[in-house]
Amino acid sequence: MKNFNPADNIQDLQYFGEFGGVNPSISDSSTYTFLSAKTMFDTFEGNMEGCYLYSRHSSPSNLYLDKALAAMEGTEAANVSASGMGAITPTLLQLCGAGDHIVSSRTIYGGTYAFLKNFISRFGVQTTFVDITKLDLIEAAITPQTKVLYCETVSNPLLEVADIARLSKIAKKHNLTFVVDNTFSPLSVSPARLGADIVIHSLTKYINGSSDTLGGVTCASRIFIDSLKNVNSGASMLLGPTMDSLRSASVMKNLRTLHIRMKQHSYNAQFLAERFEKDGIKTVYPGLKSHPSHELYAGMINPEYGFGGMMTLDVGTLEKANAVMELMQARNLGYLAVSLGFYKTLFSAPGTSTSSEIPLEEQHEMGLTDGLIRFSIGLDNDIERTYQMMKACLVELTVL
Ligand SMILES: *Cc1c(COP(=O)(O)O)cnc(C)c1O
Numbered sequence: 295m296k297n298f299n300p301a302d303n304i305q306d307l308q309y310f311g312e313f314g315g316v317n318p319s320i321s322d323s324s325t326y327t328f329l330s331a332k333t334m335f336d337t338f339e340g341n342m343e344g345c346y347l348y349s350r351h352s353s354p355s356n357l358y359l360d361k362a363l364a365a366m367e368g369t370e371a372a373n374v375s376a377s378g379m380g381a382i383t384p385t386l387l388q389l390c391g392a393g394d395h396i397v398s399s400r401t402i403y404g405g406t407y408a409f410l411k412n413f414i415s416r417f418g419v420q421t422t423f424v425d426i427t428k429l430d431l432i433e434a435a436i437t438p439q440t441k442v443l444y445c446e447t448v449s450n451p452l453l454e455v456a457d458i459a460r461l462s463k464i465a466k467k468h469n470l471t472f473v474v475d476n477t478f479s480p481l482s483v484s485p486a487r488l489g490a491d492i493v494i495h496s497l498t499k500y501i502n503g504s505s506d507t508l509g510g511v512t513c514a515s516r517i518f519i520d521s522l523k524n525v526n527s528g529a530s531m532l533l534g535p536t537m538d539s540l541r542s543a544s545v546m547k548n549l550r551t552l553h554i555r556m557k558q559h560s561y562n563a564q565f566l567a568e569r570f571e572k573d574g575i576k577t578v579y580p581g582l583k584s585h586p587s588h589e590l591y592a593g594m595i596n597p598e599y600g601f602g603g604m605m606t607l608d609v610g611t612l613e614k615a616n617a618v619m620e621l622m623q624a625r626n627l628g629y630l631a632v633s634l635g636f637y638k639t640l641f642s643a644p645g646t647s648t649s650s651e652i653p654l655e656e657q658h659e660m661g662l663t664d665g666l667i668r669f670s671i672g673l674d675n676d677i678e679r680t681y682q683m684m685k686a687c688l689v690e691l692t693v694l
Contacts, residue, residue: 299596300481301553303365309358320543321346321354338525351523351531355539359546360519363501363511366549367476367493369486371519373530374511374542378477378496379405380535381510385492386410388522388529389471390441392418397435399426399445401452401660403475403496404649410444425660426456427587429464436468443470447485448478448591451644451668452661453578453604455587458594462489478634481556482599492518499670500603500635502545503555509537509545553599555673559635560600562680563671567605569681573694576608603671604634606644609693612664615643619667621687627680634670639680644668 312319326346328334337345346352356374364372375381386409390396398410400423410421422435426445436443443465445456458474465472466489473492474485480500485493495501497509512522512530522530530536537545560581567579577584580591581601591601609615619630619641628639632647645654645662674680688694 298368298484298487300366300368300484303368304362304549304552307362307365317543317547318355318358321349321539323353323539324349349539350534350536351525353539353542355542355546356537359537359542359549360511362546362549363495364513366480367486367513368484369493369513370516372511372513373519373522374497374509374537374545375530375535376510376537376541377508377535378403378475378494378498378510379409380508380537381494381496381512382406382475383409383414384522384529384533384535385473385494385512385514386414386419386442386444387417387533388518389473390414390419393439394419394441395437395439396421396442396444397432397440397470398423398443399449399454399456400424400656401426401449401454402444402446403450403477406444406475426461427454429457429460432461433464433468436464436470440468440470442473444473444475446475446478447483447594448580448602448604450478451604451606451649451666453478453580453585453606455580455585455591455594457590458483458485458488458490462491465489465491478604479595479602481553482560482595482602484596486513488594491515497545498635499633500556500559501552502548503552503635503637504548505633505636507541507545509541510535555635555637556599556602558673559603559671562674562677563603563605563669564600565677566669566671566681566684569685570607573685573688575688575694578606578608579604605669605671607667607669608663608665609667609688609691610665612643612646614691614693615665615667617691618687618693619643621691622684625683625687627683627687628669628672636670637673639672639674640670641667 309318360372474490477496492514564581571577
């Protein structure tokens with residue numbers, strides 16, 4: 295762990311464009327020519343390193359981004375996709391077939407929850423949802439049919455932290471593939487270094503960071519990535535959630551500033567969380583000593599990147615939450631929008647938006663209260679000034 299720095303691994307890659315450009319050239323082609331018919335056959339059979347056939351399988355631009363993201367997570371290989379869901383769903387479909395079982399954290403991204411609960415179940419794959427912080431319950435949920443243990447490093451939106459190292463031991467003991475969605479904590483946490491078999495990101499969030507595109511990636515062993523891309527049996531190849539080359543080139547450029555952005559997101563969120571907690575608002579942020587997983591998380595992170603940019607405030611009721619968000623948007627403190635990782639702060643009420651796939655009584659059971667506002671704290675230059683402006687909104691609406 296000591297000598298592993300994900301940002302240095304990205305920095306150490308060197309690319310030259312076709313004409314010596316400092317950025318690699320973009321391959322703006324869906325299909326590729328061959329000088330000989332024999333080479334085409336071999337490429338189709340997967341025998342030709344460095345040859346391209348058709349862009350749903352591979353393109354030079356996508357392979358550059360794959361390589362950078364594999365370096366970031368410390369895995370052998372990676373495969374980018376057109377969205378985060380376009381990485382999660384083929385990965386799970388590749389790992390599981392009829393009769394198989396998944397044990398998943400119950401506090402996961404709403405789309406993933408809906409996929410496991412309502413979609414993959416149609417193909418005979420059942421999921422048991424568990425409280426990921428209770429290791430004994432997880433072990434009790436494992437059956438002889440279980441193939442996958444699934445969680446998010448920091449869960450959406452409750453910011454529960456998964457003990458990746460201990461979960462990976464449970465997965466190994468029962469011969470499960472341990473899949474971790476690390477979207478909330480790129481660079482901060484390196485799940486593969488802590489024992490995860492497969493690490494997934496929605497690139498849409500921090501990694502691209504400019505809210506201009508969707509994207510996703512699966513980082514894993516070379517064998518698993520090859521299986522996803524297999525022309526006869528690979529879920530990514532056959533379902534076709536392929537990222538476009540122009541987009542992968544633009545995500546790659548944004549990836550280069552990720553380390554600087556993560557530090558600022560974390561600094562700003564830590565600052566605001568400390569202030570609002572002191573003001574007496576129910577604040578959830580993993581960087582606060584009051585957070586139930588603070589010590590665990592502190593032991594897992596690459597410290598220079600901090601505890602991330604996600605924070606929740608509970609302002610009491612849904613009406614208050616809505617009023618606070620509307621006023622903050624009117625004062626240009628951010629946008630009332632789902633998603634995260636933008637330069638501006640984004641806020642939403644998870645119960646009515648990103649977690650609305652989760653039935654109401656289940657939301658309450660897991661502590662998703664009506665007055666909860668989820669914040670993705672932006673890159674604001676003067677966070678003290680932002681704090682004063684946010685506080686003025688809360689005072690005006692009698693939350694404070
Ligand atoms: C947004 C998100 C996803 C889905 O990614 P898309 O790019 O929207 O498909 C998956 N997991 C987490 C944790 C997310 O925040």
